[in-house]
Amino acid sequence: MNDQAQILDGKALASEIREEVRGYVERAVRQGHRPPKLVAILVGNDGASETYVAAKAQDCAEVGFDSEVIRLSAHVSEQELLRVVRSLNENPGVDGFIVQLPLPAHIDEQKILFSIDPDKDVDGFHPVNVGKMCLGLSSFLPATPAGILEMLERTGVETEGKHVVVIGRSNIVGRPMSILLSRNARPGNATVTLCHSRSVHLRAHCQSADILVAALGRPGFVGRDLVKPGAVVIDVGITRVADASRKSGFRLSGDVDFEAVAPVASWITPVPGGVGPMTRAGLLTNTRRAHQMRFPNTDLE
Numbered sequence: 001m002n003d004q005a006q007i008l009d010g011k012a013l014a015s016e017i018r019e020e021v022r023g024y025v026e027r028a029v030r031q032g033h034r035p036p037k038l039v040a041i042l043v044g045n046d047g048a049s050e051t052y053v054a055a056k057a058q059d060c061a062e063v064g065f066d067s068e069v070i071r072l073s074a075h076v077s078e079q080e081l082l083r084v085v086r087s088l089n090e091n092p093g094v095d096g097f098i099v100q101l102p103l104p105a106h107i108d109e110q111k112i113l114f115s116i117d118p119d120k121d122v123d124g125f126h127p128v129n130v131g132k133m134c135l136g137l138s139s140f141l142p143a144t145p146a147g148i149l150e151m152l153e154r155t156g157v158e159t160e161g162k163h164v165v166v167i168g169r170s171n172i173v174g175r176p177m178s179i180l181l182s183r184n185a186r187p188g189n190a191t192v193t194l195c196h197s198r199s200v201h202l203r204a205h206c207q208s209a210d211i212l213v214a215a216l217g218r219p220g221f222v223g224r225d226l227v228k229p230g231a232v233v234i235d236v237g238i239t240r241v242a243d244a245s246r247k248s249g250f251r252l253s254g255d256v257d258f259e260a261v262a263p264v265a266s267w268i269t270p271v272p273g274g275v276g277p278m279t280r281a282g283l284l285t286n287t288r289r290a291h292q293m294r295f296p297n298t299d300l301e
């Protein structure tokens with residue numbers, strides 16, 4: 001059917017979005033407002049988290065946001081982390097902030113996320129925002145699923161009436177992705193199947209997907225045999241796999257076997273350069289929104 005899938009170029013689309021956000025910042029500043037400010041709390045020194053947070057700070061610089069990374073030791077107490085969250089909740093100079101996950105095992109992730117002011121929760125992880133999302137009300141959407149929606153919309157991939165299969169039911173990707181694509185909205189209006197580790201007939205479900213979203217965190221899990229010819233394949237996986245031939249000692253691997261799947265898919269996201277940059281763009285969009293909530297008259301022109 002297809003000789004080779006077209007690439008869903010997250011890197012290029014994210015750069016387009018940053019350009020738009022930069023325009024917003026310029027207008028806001030021209031209207032006399034301070035620029036948006038995003039803060040990231042980074043606990044410990046997980047290599048991947050360091051990379052993602054550094055990239056987020058770089059994005060902020062590029063679009064003209066103020067940003068700050070608050071680094072805390074891997075041994076920080078839950079109490080202390082809660083204190084930092086509360087001070088950011090109360091700081092009117094901060095529009096939004098995130099607590100980069102994962103957190104060390106001794107910290108109750110739920111307790112931390114629930115303590116964030118929902119109006120500053122630019123990750124969209126607080127139950128108030130999750131609840132609003134489920135009800136179809138406007139809210140901060142979790143960045144990865146929001147980035148994927150944006151990517152589908154900007155590329156003109158139709159979701160209405162399509163069968164979407166999501167593999168993985170995490171709170172930050174799979175579950176919200178399934179909810180967003182089933183909403184009565186555009187993009188949305190899809191028939192969604194959410195598969196996970198206990199799914200029977202996972203192969204058959206995947207094989208009937210018009211749009212397949214792989215978000216389980218197992219390198220190369222989706223091979224050619226799971227993909228219907230002409231399907232759209234979204235790869236959310238990004239695992240560091242040891243590779244002695246690289247200077248870093250690792251390479252990034254998605255959940256999709258790209259070489260095997262690209263010849264049968266109609267569209268496919270690469271890793272890196274697919275969903276990752278769109279996740280970061282989703283965060284910028286949410287932060288812009290938080291700023292706009294604070295300065296409601298901005299951006300009228």
Ligand code: L34
Pocket residue numbers: 051052055098099100101102123143144238252271272273274275276277279280
């Ligand atoms: N609180 N924790 C919170 N919010 C999030 O939205 C995240 N996530 C996930 C992990 N923990 C989080 C991210 O930011 C994953 N994630 C993320 C962010 C950026 C990228 C990937 C995942 C990214 O920029 N990926 C690049 C490659 C980066 C590299 O070289 O490793 C890409 O092109 O895919």
